Amino acid sequence: MLDNKENKRTSLEQLGEFGLIEHLTKHFVSEQQSTEKGIGDDGAVLDFKSNKVVVSTDLLVEGVHFDLSYMPLKHLGYKAVVVNISDICAMNAVPTQITVSIAVSNRFPLEALEEFYAGIQLASNYYNVDVIGGDTTSSQTGLIISVTAIGEAEEKDITYRSGAKDTDLLVVTGDLGAAYMGLQILEREKQVFLVNPNNQPDLEHYSYLIERQLKPEARKDIKALLYDLDVKPTSMIDISDGLSSELFHICKQSGVGCNVYEDKLPLDPQFINVCEEFNIDSTTIAINGGEDYELLFSIKMEDYDKIKGNPHLSVIGHIVPENEGLHIVTRENTKIPLKAKGWNAFKE
C-alpha cells in the first residue's frame, strides 16, 4: 500500500524551476476552443465569446487534506483536479481550463512529481479541461497544491446557492458518506501497517468506499442530464464538506429552511455494511461526512415527475420557510434540528 518512492530519484534542484515546469507540462495539449494560449507566457489567453466565465479555486495541503502514506501521487493529482471541477459543475457550468500550482519540498524526486502530473493529465483528459498555467516552487516541508478552475456557461444556465424557494424539492446525485468511510478504512489499515508492515490488507470488501476517497469524480454529467430532462435547478452546491454544511449554505443564502428525510438519503450497501462494522450511525456519516463531490440542488415541485425514478437523482427533502429552520426527519418521524458540522481545517 505504501509506495516505494526510492526506485529512481532525480533531484528537483538539477532541473531548476523553468526546466521543471517545462518537463512536467510538455505533454499537455490545449483542446478547448476557448483556449487561445496555454502554458508558456506571463499569462494564458482565453476567449469565451458571449458566454459567462466561472472561476473557482482550492488549496490542498499535505497533512491537512491528504496523507501520502495511502494516497498515491497519481490519485492525488487526479483528485486535485476533480475537487475544483466539482465547484464549476456546482455552478451548472462546463469546466474548460485549470491552472495547477505546487509547492514541494526537496524530499520529492522528479519521478514523484511526474506521477502527480500524470494524475493531473488523466483528469484533465477525462474532464476535457486544458491545463493553461501554474507555478512550481519549493516548500520547507510538505506538498501544497493550488488549483484554479475556469468554466463557461450561458447566463440562463448559471445556478447560484441563493435561488431556493419555499416548497422546492431538494435533490442529491449519487450516494452519500462513502468517501468518509473510505478514509476511515485507509486510516485503520495505515495503523495496521505501522504495527505489522508485512500484513497484506484485504480491501476487496471496501473497494467502492476506497475509490470514493482516493479517486472521486465530479458530476460533470448532471448539467446535460438536467438539460435533457428539461429541469432548471433553482439552487446548486457541491457536497465537499458534508450534506449538512451544504444545506446550511443553500438555506442561508436563499433565506429559507428545509426538511430532509432520513429514509430518503441515498446510501450504498457497502457503505451501510461498513458503518455497521465500525459501529457508526450511517445517517450521521451520510449527513456530516465530506468529500462526496456529489451535487445538492433544488428544483421546483412541479418538476418532480421529470426526475422521478432517475437512478442518478434522489429527492431527499424540501424547502420550507426560513423561520421553520433546518431539520432532519428520522425514520421514527421525529424532527431533529440539523447542525452545520462542516469540516474545519483549523481544528486540531
Place this chain on the structure above:
Amino acid sequence: MLDNKENKRTSLEQLGEFGLIEHLTKHFVSEQQSTEKGIGDDGAVLDFKSNKVVVSTDLLVEGVHFDLSYMPLKHLGYKAVVVNISDICAMNAVPTQITVSIAVSNRFPLEALEEFYAGIQLASNYYNVDVIGGDTTSSQTGLIISVTAIGEAEEKDITYRSGAKDTDLLVVTGDLGAAYMGLQILEREKQVFLVNPNNQPDLEHYSYLIERQLKPEARKDIKALLYDLDVKPTSMIDISDGLSSELFHICKQSGVGCNVYEDKLPLDPQFINVCEEFNIDSTTIAINGGEDYELLFSIKMEDYDKIKGNPHLSVIGHIVPENEGLHIVTRENTKIPLKAKGWNAFKE
C-alpha cells in the same frame, strides 16, 4: 522592525473556516463591470463580452519567497497582489480580478490575517481589481499564498513573449536591481538585530531600495502610456526573476538573440551607492537581481522617436538574429555572453 504580533490574539480555530473567509472578505466590494458575482458561491461569475481573458497564477511560500521577520504582513498581502498583476500587465492586458488562497498555521492569530488582508485590499483598490474568491485552510508550518490574477484585453493588444524580431529595440521601464539590494539591506539589518535587538537601524539612506523590496508596484500604467505614444510592443515580459532570465525567455520564444548595453541599464543613484557600499558590481545585480516587477519589451526600430526621452522608458539594446546569441556589451565595448541566472527556488 520586527513586529510584535502578540498584542491581541484571536485563534483561527474559534472562527472556523467559513467564519474566517467571511470575516476577512466582508469589506471587499466588486467594482469591475466584468464581475457579475464575486465571493460567496462555488465559483465567481465573470462577463468579458468580446474581450479576451488573461489568466496568471503564482505561489508565495514563507521561507522561500518571503521572511516574516522583516516583511510586515500588510506589505506581504500587497506584494502578493502586485506580483500577479504584474504578469497580467506583461501580457499588455488590464488586470480585473484576483483570487487569494492562503494556507496558514495556527500560530497566526486572526489579527495577523487581518493585516494580510488589509494589504490585499489596499492593492486591489489601488489597482482596481476585484477579489472574487479564494480558499483559507491550515498548514502544518508556515504561510503559503496562492494568487490567481485575471485580466482582459482586446485581441489586437495582447503581447506575447514570442513576437520579438531582428532589429527590434529592447526597452525596460523604471530602473533595475533596487529590489535585490533592498533585500540585502534587510538581511543585513536582520543579522544586526539578532545580535543586538536594541539597535535601531537607520534605514533612511536605503528607503527607495527597501520600498522596492517590501512594496513593489506593477506597471499597470505602461499599457496606457504605450497606447498614448502609439507604440505597439512586439513582445513583452515582466522582470520578476532578473533581466537576464527574462531576456532568455523572450529570445528563446521569439527565436532571436540580443545585445544589451551596460551603459544603457537604468540604475537609481541610491542603488549605485549601495552596490559600492556592499562592494558588489552594480551591473551584475541589475542583470541578475530579481523582483523589480518592471516590464521588458521590444518595439520596432521605427518607433524609437516616439519613446525617446520618456522618463519611464529606457532603450537598453536591440534584437539580433538567433545565431548571434545573447550578449551584454560592456562600457569597454567588450561583448560578454549573457547567462540565465534566473532565481531557482529549488536551490538550497
